[in-house]
Amino acid sequence: xxxxxSLQCTLNRPYLPVTSTQQLGYVLIxxxxxxxxxxxxxxxxxxxxxxxSGSMSGEKLDNLKQAVKLVLDQMQAGDYVALTIFxxxxxxxxxxxxxTDRDRLKSLVDGIRDGGGTEMSRGMRLGIDEAKKAxxxxxxxxxxxxxxxxxxxxxxxxxxxxxxxxxxxxxxxALGLGDDWNSELLxxxxxxxxxxxxxxxxxxxxxxxxxxxxxxxxxxxxVVSNALLILRVVGGVTLRKVWRVVPLIxxxxxTARSDRDIQVALGDLERDRxxxxxxxxxLPPRPxxxxxxxxxxxxxxxxxxxxxxxxxxxxxxxxxxxxxxxLQQYNAGVMSLVExxxxxxxxxxxxEDVKVGNIPGATQKLRAAAxxxxxxxxxxxxxxxxxxxxxxxxxxxxSASGTKKLQYGTRKLTQRLDAS
Numbered sequence: 001x002x003x004x005x006s007l008q009c010t011l012n013r014p015y016l017p018v019t020s021t022q023q024l025g026y027v028l029i030x031x032x033x034x035x036x037x038x039x040x041x042x043x044x045x046x047x048x049x050x051x052x053s054g055s056m057s058g059e060k061l062d063n064l065k066q067a068v069k070l071v072l073d074q075m076q077a078g079d080y081v082a083l084t085i086f087x088x089x090x091x092x093x094x095x096x097x098x099x100t101d102r103d104r105l106k107s108l109v110d111g112i113r114d115g116g117g118t119e120m121s122r123g124m125r126l127g128i129d130e131a132k133k134a135x136x137x138x139x140x141x142x143x144x145x146x147x148x149x150x151x152x153x154x155x156x157x158x159x160x161x162x163x164x165x166x167x168x169x170x171x172x173x174a175l176g177l178g179d180d181w182n183s184e185l186l187x188x189x190x191x192x193x194x195x196x197x198x199x200x201x202x203x204x205x206x207x208x209x210x211x212x213x214x215x216x217x218x219x220x221x222x223v224v225s226n227a228l229l230i231l232r233v234v235g236g237v238t239l240r241k242v243w244r245v246v247p248l249i250x251x252x253x254x255t256a257r258s259d260r261d262i263q264v265a266l267g268d269l270e271r272d273r274x275x276x277x278x279x280x281x282x283l284p285p286r287p288x289x290x291x292x293x294x295x296x297x298x299x300x301x302x303x304x305x306x307x308x309x310x311x312x313x314x315x316x317x318x319x320x321x322x323x324x325x326x327l328q329q330y331n332a333g334v335m336s337l338v339e340x341x342x343x344x345x346x347x348x349x350x351x352e353d354v355k356v357g358n359i360p361g362a363t364q365k366l367r368a369a370a371x372x373x374x375x376x377x378x379x380x381x382x383x384x385x386x387x388x389x390x391x392x393x394x395x396x397x398x399s400a401s402g403t404k405k406l407q408y409g410t411r412k413l414t415q416r417l418d419a420s
Contacts, residue, residue, distance in 0.1 A: 032274030040223040044079040049127035051147040053087040057114040067212040082130035086123025087116025096133040121157035148177040162192035171196035195267030201408040227266035236284035246276035340413040
């Protein structure tokens with residue numbers, strides 16, 4: 001049957017002026033599961049890979065154990081779980097198994113002690129091996145990785161493990177606790193693991209349970225898999241940039257099928273949320289009239305209903321006009337998303353400027369980001385951007401805490417939209 005996924009394309013402006021020059025346009029593409037699959041509950045295959053090095057002692061490890069036990073309480077008997085820990089060695093505490101004997105699993109969690117250094121690739125390899133044991137297209141397969149420190153000398157192996165997980169279809173949720181961890185490495189691990197991989201900051205131990213809960217709930221809400229977007233544009237239209245805006249903001253490097261169409265892997269879709277993209281287009285001059293400028297197509301599977309390769313399509317239609325009244329119209333929701341993307345992009349470019357020694361450029365971009373964030377009501381993030389700009393002006397380095405707050409906070413600017 002069809003109708004399991006809805007596809008909606010919305011332009012930032014439905015009307016453009018008749019001119020002799022090219023113009024920019026933005027298209028919001030929203031892909032969401034419908035009520036037809038609201039009842040679907042896919043079983044889980046969840047592999048946890050957790051840092052228990054010496055720096056995890058005390059409050060960090062205590063909160064981590066409580067978070068794992070809470071996850072076990074909320075998993076179903078048909079779900080599979082595995083638990084691997086690492087310091088400068090790695091150990092499988094609980095091999096992949098159905099979540100049936102929760103008390104025994106919790107006792108294994110309680111037995112975890114801190115100690116040793118940090119060598120993350122060892123834990124990742126074991127965790128991926130455990131996830132492979134219950135790997136099944138009819139399950140939601142994930143690996144959750146948590147660390148609070150810098151791994152020593154094995155960054156390349158970690159990135160390769162991320163890619164290996166992606167090849168298997170096991171997205172990685174890469175979580176950094178506190179300030180002393182390599183955000184570039186965790187970002188790369190998550191990115192390498194596929195469309196549903198993501199990295200995030202846990203700034204205090206007290207938030208570990210909340211973040212683990214959210215990760216589990218998102219897995220449990222997954223109803224559609226292998227979603228793939230193809231966007232085709234008509235002659236003369238140029239595809240410039242693609243941004244994912246829901247669930248998180250990130251720039252996407254789509255696969256170019258030709259100079260007129262691209263392919264974006266969306267992966268799994270969650271009920272009530274789905275995913276959304278902003279596509280920036282360069283539009284050629286046109287005489288007055290109504291034109292189809294692009295077509296979006298999404299293919300998808302619903303494993304629980306034995307549906308494979310179903311498709312849904314939507315046209316992107318724009319009108320060129322000389323009517324001043326029509327030209328005043330714009331979509332406030334799409335423009336708000338574009339502003340959030342711009343704020344995220346400014347801080348990203350600021351960090352790039354710092355790396356190449358362009359401190360004036362970085363300072364300028366951070367201040368511009370602060371202004372935009374303040375206009376959005378994001379006072380805390382705006383203050384962080386302003387503080388980092390001040391540090392650079394005074395000849396200091398950007399702080400680890402402020403940098404991570406901006407990196408991961410601006411990615412979540414669209415989450416209010418997501419919840420609405």
